[in-house]
Amino acid sequence: MTEDSCLLLSALIDREPVDADRLGEVLETPAGRALLVDFVRLRVLVREEPPGAAVAWARVRAEHVPHRIVLRTAAAVVVFAVGLAGGAWWKNSQEAQPPAPHRVVQFEPGVEWGSTPQE
Amino acid sequence: VLKTFLRRVTLTVLALGWPSNAPGPIHAQQNAVDFTTPTGQTLALQARPVLVYANGGAAAYVSAAVSLSKTQFRSLRLSGQLADTCQMSSEVSEYGRDGSAPAPPFAWTIASRLVSWSGTEATLDVRIERKDRTGAFRASANVETPRRLRLREGEHRVVDMMGVTGRDCDAVQFDVALLINDPAAVRHAALSYDIWLVHRDADGSDRNVRFRTSGLSGGEVPFAFPPLEHRTDGTAVRSGRGDLHTTIDGIIRGRARPDGRLELTVAASRLVSSGPLGTGDGGTKRLTVADGETVELQLPPFSGSLPGVDLAQFLASQTTAVRVTARRVR
Numbered sequence: 001m002t003e004d005s006c007l008l009l010s011a012l013i014d015r016e017p018v019d020a021d022r023l024g025e026v027l028e029t030p031a032g033r034a035l036l037v038d039f040v041r042l043r044v045l046v047r048e049e050p051p052g053a054a055v056a057w058a059r060v061r062a063e064h065v066p067h068r069i070v071l072r073t074a075a076a077v078v079v080f081a082v083g084l085a086g087g088a089w090w091k092n093s094q095e096a097q098p099p100a101p102h103r104v105v106q107f108e109p110g111v112e113w114g115s116t117p118q119e
Numbered sequence: 120v121l122k123t124f125l126r127r128v129t130l131t132v133l134a135l136g137w138p139s140n141a142p143g144p145i146h147a148q149q150n151a152v153d154f155t156t157p158t159g160q161t162l163a164l165q166a167r168p169v170l171v172y173a174n175g176g177a178a179a180y181v182s183a184a185v186s187l188s189k190t191q192f193r194s195l196r197l198s199g200q201l202a203d204t205c206q207m208s209s210e211v212s213e214y215g216r217d218g219s220a221p222a223p224p225f226a227w228t229i230a231s232r233l234v235s236w237s238g239t240e241a242t243l244d245v246r247i248e249r250k251d252r253t254g255a256f257r258a259s260a261n262v263e264t265p266r267r268l269r270l271r272e273g274e275h276r277v278v279d280m281m282g283v284t285g286r287d288c289d290a291v292q293f294d295v296a297l298l299i300n301d302p303a304a305v306r307h308a309a310l311s312y313d314i315w316l317v318h319r320d321a322d323g324s325d326r327n328v329r330f331r332t333s334g335l336s337g338g339e340v341p342f343a344f345p346p347l348e349h350r351t352d353g354t355a356v357r358s359g360r361g362d363l364h365t366t367i368d369g370i371i372r373g374r375a376r377p378d379g380r381l382e383l384t385v386a387a388s389r390l391v392s393s394g395p396l397g398t399g400d401g402g403t404k405r406l407t408v409a410d411g412e413t414v415e416l417q418l419p420p421f422s423g424s425l426p427g428v429d430l431a432q433f434l435a436s437q438t439t440a441v442r443v444t445a446r447r448v449r
Binding site: 098100101102103104105106107108112113114115 | 315
């Protein structure tokens with residue numbers, strides 16, 4: 001059974017256009033026919049699952065989570081975000097300021113400094 | 120190709136001794152002691168011929184250096200033969216220290232002895248001798264051969280110059296420079312520099328500009344800041360349309376020391392310009408700092424003048440400094 005045959009049968013089940021001649025060739029093989037039957041069974045199973053089951057499960061989960069936990073989590077996220085932004089701002093503000101000098105010296109006029117650059 | 124080959128100039132370096140206190144016969148001096156600075160550096164005198172071409176270009180193809188001693192003269196001979204052109208493809212070889220090599224047709228011999236070392240500047244006694252049996256040169260009256268030289272690191276000084284007859288180049292200069300050889304422990308060190316322009320205007324507002332750079336220990340590294348702009352009444356302008364531009368830039372040279380500290384030489388210059396007119400000042404400061412220490416170097420009040428602008432009033436209430444943090448990174 002080739003991958004092309006699988007795709008062909010899958011497309012057929014999904015009601016997409018398929019090459020009739022190729023479909024005929026696939027269905028002439030026992031494996032092809034068996035795969036088509038499997039696809040039909042799978043489709044039936046999917047249709048039998050109650051619609052909205054997943055939504056109902058999610059609702060049940062939500063009802064079991066206390067509101068205060070949700071609020072606490074949200075507050076933690078906000079605090080973390082504010083801290084992150086503040087840290088970035090602080091870092092930027094620090095980089096915009098020169099470091100405090102450990103020592104201050106002057107170019108001594110006439111000796112180390114002049115109208116003509118002193119060497 | 121053959122012609123070019125035949126026109127090569129072969130320069131030969133002879134490291135020879137010279138008796139103390141005298142130009143004279145060249146003798147080997149094996150016992151001279153190299154001068155060593157308190158931080159373990161040795162000094163050397165580098166010499167090189169520089170060809171000056173008719174189009175204004177210049178080229179140096181070979182150089183040689185000899186260690187300096189305080190106790191004895193040390194000498195260096197650069198010899199060669201200049202043929203029809205100044206195109207140079209040089210060969211350098213050392214003939215030894217016994218002075219027994221055959222006398223070349225042309226040679227400079229320079230003997231030097233260190234008189235003193237200030238930490239930034241060396242004072243040298245020098246004796247320079249030129250021998251020319253080629254007839255290709257004529258002595259130039261433009262350069263007076265010195266007997267005492269004061270040299271800073273990296274500074275080249277022309278000590279002799281000769282005009283060239285019938286060649287493609289105009290002259291050959293002979294120049295010397297001071298080399299500082301660092302101890303092995305710091306010879307390949309590298310430094311980073313965090314340099315800030317810290318400027319306060321008359322209205323109390325600050326303008327700080329950062330410049331980060333790095334370089335090898337002992338190497339010069341330029342730095343520069345964008346111009347500070349003002350109106351002629353001294354009001355700071357931040358839009359880029361000021362009447363007066365004050366540009367601060369300079370060169371920093373850091374050197375790692377074996378004890379972990381750093382020697383810094385900071386040369387700064389300040390140019391105040393108004394249109395095509397400008398006036399400036401500048402200077403150099405030498406410091407020894409700890410690794411990572413931040414030092415602020417304050418520029419003196421500006422004393423220059425520009426036509427139509429009262430710079431004294433304009434700059435009286437401003438302060439400008441360069442703040443440097445140097446770190447060894449390798």
